[in-house]
Every structure is written in structure tokens, then in C-alpha cells.
Amino acid sequence: MELYKNGLNVPEILTRWYESEKLLNYGAFIPFVGIVRDENNISGLSFDVYEPLLKNWFENWVSRAEKDGAKLKFAHSIGDVLVHESSYVSAVLSPKREVALRLIVEFVEDFKANAPIWKYDLIDSKRIYAESRSKKIIGSGLLA
Amino acid sequence: MELYKNGLNVPEILTRWYESEKLLNYGAFIPFVGIVRDENNISGLSFDVYEPLLKNWFENWVSRAEKDGAKLKFAHSIGDVLVHESSYVSAVLSPKREVALRLIVEFVEDFKANAPIWKYDLIDSKRIYAESRSKKIIGSGLLA
Amino acid sequence: MVKIEFLGPINREAEYFNIKNLNDLAEILKNDSELIDWLEKSAVAINGKLVFDRNIELKSGDVVAILPPVCGG
């Protein structure tokens, strides 16, 4: 798991992951790159991350992928990421194409639903919580 | 569509695709990289390509993706590709994550089933048609 | 003392309480009008692990995190 302040260096990350894994006999390498879109008059997005739980969430996914003989990679931004920069890169490596395609879908969808990361729109230099796009984590309401 | 003799330069391809598309307001970039596995005592794989039909097949997919607001990329090897090198890279770009995840699965699966590419195992410097892993193209048997 | 962290958009300094479990914490926090809306939509982690039971015993040094709705990527 890799966390970086501000936008990600996508070519560096993808090249490093590919070069470090290509001799390990995985047949399929499927990255997912999230790029900040120019929309809603934002100048960018900003992110808070709760690292202890994120680490835990990711390690659970690593174990789950290992049972399928697959490996996962994950990088995310902290702080401001401007429009057309990237805030999120993950990847699945697997001996089997079918497993890799299934896992990248499941992993990215679960990331969206449960990774402890908070998103803000950057508008007029202000940080506005993206509440309507946010999702309650499983188990929410425990203290209500 | 890009065809190359022998193994692909994956970092160059992914970097070029990312850099050329990142300003075009796609939110998700999902590459698929196929790496030749060390198995069955092969030294590598070898490929024949029928370029006129491949071009046609790919252009149909480009049109289909455009209807969803998405873009497709495709690179493949011709000739010999050694173990741990890559023979196939494709990618989907889309404003929406869900569309990109769906398309990469559909595109890669249809590629496997219908792209006019023939695969051979390289064993003891001989080229052996990978018949048992090959699939009949839709419409096969027309002349039988 | 148990440390309570309010994450992301709750935007509030951590606080320390002498509590035995999450029932105690709920009793304290429900009187805080700033927090009441957040509690309904927030999950809870103890020492970096999500929990789903208010009766889990807390000890001094534990860290409880209040996790509002998320949106990574």
C-alpha cells in the first residue's frame, strides 16, 4: 500500500509494479487508474485518509486475493489532487485472466464502498465534503 | 491499434496512452496486460495475425465503446514473444468507472474469442499450434 | 483514557474519555448536538479495526475512530 501527498505519478507507479512483478509468472496484470475529472466547477479534489483502517482493509483484500493465487497493488493520494491528475491507482496480478478480471471489479467496487477515505471538492480554494457521493461504511449507526 | 514484432514495451505503451488521454476528461483508465507465463516447458509463444480482419474487429469495438462515451486502446505482438515478456496490452478509458469495468471485461473476453490471432508454443525452437486452447470464430464451418 | 478520533469531514479535535465500552461513548456523544447527525451515518473502528458490537470492552490507550460516509478514488 502506497500513500502519496497530492497527485500520483502514474507512469512511475505502473512501470515499477510491472517491472517488479513480470518475472513472477503472473499471466495478467490489470491496473485501475482514477483520474480527477473537470466537472462541477471544481479545481480538483482533496482527500483525507484513515491509515490504520485502510491498511487493515487492504491487508484483508491481499489475503483474499492470495487464496485465488493473485496479488493486489494499491496507491492513493492524500490532500489536494488537481483536475486531470490521478488520485488512485490499484492493480491485480493473477496467473489466470478470468480471476484477474473478476478481482479488479470486486476490489475497485469494495474500495469505493468501504475504504476509509473522505473526498472533498476544491471550489474557490475551499474544501467541500462530497457528501452526496459518499457512502456509509458497513456497520454505520452503531453509536446512534 | 498497434502491432509490434516480438514482445511489447509495456511501460512505454502504458505511459504514452496515459499521457495522451489524461487531459481528455476520462475518469477511469483500465489497462489489461497479458504476460507470457513460464509453463508447459515453453521458451515462449509465437503469434500470427490477420491484420485486415483484426482492424475491422477492433473498429467495431471502438464504435461500440464510443456509444458508451468510452475509448479503447489495443496493442499486440506478431512473431515470437519469450516467457515473462508481454504480447498483449489493451485499455479502456471512460468518464464512468462502472462503464470502464464492464467494457474491459467484455472487450478482453471477446478478444480471446474472436480476434484473428493464432498462438503457437515455442518448444525446442519449434512452433507448435496451441490448438487445444484455441476457439472457433463465430460462423465457423461455413465451407464444410 | 480512551482516545476518540473524529475523522474526515467531522473536522473536530480528538477527545479523551474514561469509558468501558461503546455504550458509554454513545451516552456521552448523543448529548452533543454537533455530532448527533454524524453518529447515525458513521461506522466505528477500535485500534484500526471496524467493530459492530457496542459491548466490546475498552481499555486505556485504545483508539476509537468515528468514520463518516466515505468516497475514495
Place this chain on the structure above:
Amino acid sequence: MVKIEFLGPINREAEYFNIKNLNDLAEILKNDSELIDWLEKSAVAINGKLVFDRNIELKSGDVVAILPPVCGG
């Protein structure tokens, strides 16, 4: 003349025939014992497009490709 290409593992030089459609081609090729197994599992393209009808009219200069089972990637 219509050019017939035998692709991939069929591993055979192209041939030229004076034919009006794929029925004519099937008549010629079915007598070739080397090809008979390939025809059952091969698809057919005319000028780079897959076809599914043996009655499509062929004209001189057309290229017919015989496409055995594929496995890209």
C-alpha cells in the same frame, strides 16, 4: 480471379480460383484431404469482413480468408 488465403496454422500458400461465390469454393476445397478438417472449424472472411452466407457474390480481386480457431493474448 479470387484470392484464397489460408491463415495461421493451416500453413499453406494462397491460391487463386475463378469462382462466383463460396458454394463454388466449398465444392473445390472439399476434395482436398489436407483441408477437410480445417474447413469444419474455420470461419470465412471476404476482404477483411467475417461472412456467414455462402451465396454472397464474389468478384475478381476479392480476397477470401479461411480462419482456423484463434487464441490471442
